[in-house]
Amino acid sequence: MKGSFQDALKSLEPLEQPITPPLEIIVALEKIPDLARSDMLRAYGKLILSECLFQALMELPMEFRKEWLLMLNEKNNV
Structure with missing residues (x-):
């Protein structure tokens, strides 16, 4: 084996997921026609x-x- 125990542990670390900025989510929700404010807030x-x-x-x-x-x-x- 070429790797160390620490290298093996690193391979088990979760991959970083891209995070969508909250402003981008708001902009996307605002583009949905006739979405009520309360529904927008719940979805957000x-x-x-x-x-x-x-x-x-x-x-x-x-x-x-x-x-x-x-x-x-x-x-x-529900």
């Missing part, structure tokens, strides 16, 4: 905690984003 609260959710939102066509966010809000409020 979820999206700042999960990079995966924000990336999923950004992959959706614009016409699906509002409905998806509302479904996400309903799912977590």
Whole structure:
């Protein structure tokens, strides 16, 4: 074996995930037509905690984003 124990441990460290700035999330939410302020705030609260959710939102066509966010809000409020 060429590596040391410390090198082996480094390979187990989690990779750094890119973090979307909160302002970018707000801008993306503001672009969604007819999204109520309360729905925007609920969605913002979820999206700042999960990079995966924000990336999923950004992959959706614009016409699906509002409905998806509302479904996400309903799912977590039940």
